[in-house]
Amino acid sequence: MSLLAGKVALVTGAGHGIGRGHALELAKHGAKVVVNDLGGTVNGEGRGRDADVVVDLIRARGGEAIADYGDVGDEGDAQAMIQRAIAEFGQLDIVVNNAGIVRDRVVWKMTPDDFDLVMRVHVRGTWLLSHFAALHWRERAAAGERLSARIINTTSGAGLLGNFGQSNYAAAKAAIAGMTLTLSLELAKIGVTVNCIAPAGNTRITATLGSEAPRVREADEYAPDEYHPMDPSISSPVVAWLASDEAAYVNGQVIRAVGEDLQVLQPWSxxxxxxxxxxxxxxxTLGLRFGRELYRSQARGVVIG
Ligand SMILES: NC(=O)c1ccc[n+]([C@@H]2O[C@H](COP(=O)([O-])OP(=O)(O)OC[C@H]3O[C@@H](n4cnc5c(N)ncnc54)[C@H](O)[C@@H]3O)[C@@H](O)[C@H]2O)c1
Structure with missing residues (x-):
């Protein structure tokens, strides 16, 4: 039997990049997929029907999928996404919070709007989807069902380590890691695990970082057995496994899945x-002890300034 047979998944921001890879991978393992994508630009402007191409790809490969064009940061749209999954497929088991935008600028050039929109999509979007999914799962648990449901969030190296020009994005991605820890505590007792991945891949987002934008190859443009460390779907098998019943014992983890490396990260300690x-x-007098005993041992190898 397929790893995710009988499961219904919602992947946000699945029209392109890493999310497209997740949607294709979940469908490959038997999940029915709601492919959400607002279809805007990488900076969060406009909207479109970018989800359609992914739905077509899944159906052409024999899977089941429907499109959703909602905005994860909008309360009504987020609720409608969950309801769409239930109306179309009868239930929802897996939420992959992946949608994202960037508005990179050094802090003195960044506008409050740049900050607010990035927080809205990443943090509010992740919270809204988790909130409405939790309501659905709580109802099912209250009716006596033994659940095996999943939330898989998306953080980033910028949020865990910092990155120049990304004070909005880094704050948002760190918030998602923190939210994961708390949601994992709240939802464990009704059979829902909440984990977070830190992925990487050449996508529209990374294309904004270099001076010369590389042509973005979508996940379906790589051969199925091709290994490329920056293939946007390189972390997708990890997401599919975390979404499965086999991974029921993994909860509250931040997992870095970059290239060939897979790492479970330690929380702040x-x-x-x-x-x-x-x-x-x-x-x-504190300075003496701080410098001699506390900081020197821990600052080795760290260059500041
Ligand atoms: N590419 C990387 O190396 C990398 C590294 C770490 C984390 N991430 C994270 O991975 C996720 C996917 O990014 P990507 O690199 O694939 O970029 P991408 O631009 O290819 O994909 C992001 C998708 O999210 C969609 N989206 C944006 N705002 C939305 C909204 N309000 N509602 C619904 N959909 C929306 C976009 O239309 C787009 O299809 C993001 O959360 C990003 O922060 C990416």
Missing amino acids: PASSICGGGKRWDAS
């Missing part, structure tokens, strides 16, 4: 510590 011995810190 102390790299070094000192103890005040039951007294308040004294700012005039």
Whole structure:
């Protein structure tokens, strides 16, 4: 039996790039897929029917899929996406929060609108989909069903380590990692796991970073057995496995899936510590201990400034 037979998945931002790879992979393993995409530009302007091509690809390969053109940051659209899955396929089991935009600028050039729109799509969008999916799952659990449902979120190296020119995007992606930890605690008792991947791939988003934009090859333009570290679908098998019943024991994890490497990341944890011995810190003497005992050991190899 296929890994995801009988499952219904919703992938946001699945018209292009990494999300397209996820939608194709989930369908390949037997899931019925709602392919959501607003169809705007990489900066979040306009809208279109970009989801259609992915639905056509899935159907041509013998799978089942429907398109959704909603905006993940819009409350009504987010609720409608969940309802569309239930109306069309009877239920929803897997939400992959992948939709994203960038509006990169160094902080003194970034506008409040650049900040707000990036937060809206990544953070509000991830939260809205999780909220409406959780309502659906809670109802099913209350009716006595034993669930095996999944939320898979998308963070990024920028959110985990920082990246020049991305104060809005880094804040949004760090928020998604933090949200994952809390949602995983809240939903575990009704049979829903919540994990987060940090993927990479040559996509419209990475094309905005270099001075010369590479031509973006979509996931379906790679041969099925081709290995390319920046294939946008390189992390998609990880998402498909996390979405399966086999992965029920994996919860609250941030998993970096870049090229051939797969890593479970540690949450924030102390790299070094000192103890005040039951007294308040004294700012005039703290510097000595901070530099000698606390910071030097942990700052090795880190260049600041
Ligand atoms: N490409 C990378 O190397 C990389 C690295 C780390 C994280 N990511 C993350 O992966 C995800 C996918 O990005 P990508 O690189 O494939 O870019 P992409 O532009 O190819 O895909 C993003 C998709 O999201 C859609 N989208 C944007 N706003 C939306 C909205 N409001 N509602 C619904 N859909 C919307 C876009 O139309 C687009 O199809 C993003 O969350 C991104 O932050 C990408």
